[in-house]
Amino acid sequence: MGVERKWLFTLFTAAFLSFIILMFSSLSCFNSPVPFPSSVHYGPHYPPAFAYFISGGNRDGDRIFRLLLAVYHPRNRYLLHLGLDARDEERQKLAAAAMSVPVIRAFGNVDVVGKAGYMTYLGSSNVAVTLRAASVMMKLDAGWNWFVTLSARDYPLVTQDDLSHAFSSVRRDLNFIDHTSDLGWKEKDRFQPIIVDPGLYLARRSQIFLATQKRDTPDAFNLFTGSPWVILSRSFLEYCIFGWDNLPRTLLMYFTNVKLSQEGYFHSVICNAPEFKNTTVNGDLRYMIWDNPPKMEPLFLNVSVYDQMAESGAAFARQFEVGDQVLDMIDKKILKRGRNQAVPGGWCSGWRSWWVDPCSQWGDDVNILKPGPQAKKLKESVSSLLDDWSSHTNQCLITSEETED
Template identity: 50%
Template structure:
């Protein structure tokens, strides 16, 4: 059964939709001015090549001239979602929460999980009609060992990014999520906002103020057995400490980042040897995922001016030293939403706060994807019938993140907060 055109959600066809788009477009004027002043060249719009299989089980409405968007073409995001032993259900829930047909998804259960868990995750993905029809979700069959105390997190992240560069086309930003992360806005919100942003930008929260990390994380020499053993083992420390290098400046910050495709290509395929030099050094640095991309970007002339010192993620520290993040709970929900962040970390498995985010923030039902303008069906699951994925319906979440973006990209803060040396 083909979907009726009357069911198609087009923001330009209703008074409410026009008002919402006008509000967002007006308040994003400063972003557009920033784009005009940005020195990098904007990429051409994404190809409209169909991503569906030849005989999709879900009806597909071809885009029409009447549904053309008045905003810039939306980008495509490459999500690398990682989990560990027993995290298959958490990864699947997170996938439902961040799903959109325009994006690409690669799911990874590390080597501590059994092959049976990976196979069950792959079967669960294939059992969801929209995932199967769009063909934009894959599961890694050969796992990597991941130890957040060592350097294997960077290795696994680069591996996932390399796969997405090699096999998945037409994406603009790379986002690495853990099974304990969760979104605070819909993908319609996020894609709409990123439509107004130069696609060369990298959202990396960073600082050169190393402080106590110099003694505890940069001078120690560690060995991560995950680089050479099949079984997962904890890192061990050498007896000596090394001097700080002077060939490049160190930067550290949050492990979460939103990285441009161009920067990912530079790290993996670039002819400049800086990414490989730093990768060799960070092999023996504790928790190198909190430093590697930050240091590469801030020491590369091509990318140091493309960094936004804001990663759009909410996190709460467990102590004034800011050594580790604490688990978020229901009492944190108000602060999370008011922060303007697009994502948050970290959550306990199936915590009540996740159900509350689904209910009041994402409007997501259990076992279903977050509905967007591309969902044009009726009933409990409107995404059973879907249409033009380029049509977006931004809501309250977009307005929250918009304020944070405008503040981060303002002329008086954007360049002044980049790669400062202290």
């Protein structure tokens, strides 16, 4: 009996060790990415691609990384910006976190701004940083079609396959930018005061300051205002940066001294440029809830409004508290995303299980889309906005025209 027990113990031990080795070898196989990335194709016969500029400040690194994974796709381009109020160690940590993701490491389509700038909330440094980001992304990647601005307080309500699917039928020169020429109280509060943003010329954090005098509302061009969160076409941004006439630079000089210039610069440029004013779709595809009367920022979103968000047909929502439970709900119910994992899409080819990231492997064609249920809602929203655009009843109208309508 003693010999049999020893023999059985040896047999069971060997079997157990074999099982452990097999399991770990399987995990290694499942998690190892293909050695070379698949080819990414751009052009009118392929899905559109997006350039994401994601910005934040001190201690926003973890939030930006989570947001990056929530909007990641190998076809897109990403530029992450932590303002000068963040420490260099946080920037390095964010870059390391991004590079720890196999697909990001393989496709090399995520960059972190090393020499950051201040983004003074009320000042014009926001516009300067955004223009710089757009120019950098143009230099890095020639394939993307639309430029999307997000902050660490934003989160998507659709997958990237949903977004690309909804935009596949959209003319690629169109710009989704909420705008109006009805300045209302903003004329005296935002446009006539003269402000100076120290973030443009000081290496330390400082608040804006006001000049003692005000200036008249300009009559050489029309002013427009609206949401600072935009989806802009590559062609329009090329015009803003390389401007073949002087309008973008003239307006940039004017908006340098305007409070919250990010709510008016792009809006005014596009609506004063004859070749672009007919490319404006009046909407930003964001879900936000405002106080009454509205304050500087929308209300924080939570689980109580999840159903409204999910049914809204918006592409993104704003704003969220750090680590709010509703973000986990969005990950689970809409994005189907695991912790510290990218959102699964048509490009993922790995096995889905509780211990394996399905996007740790990808196939030969990352241009394939697999839109989900949210794609239909987003497409309905986009179609509704495009109907308004086609009727020319809600784009770049000056106040008198809006009143007549």
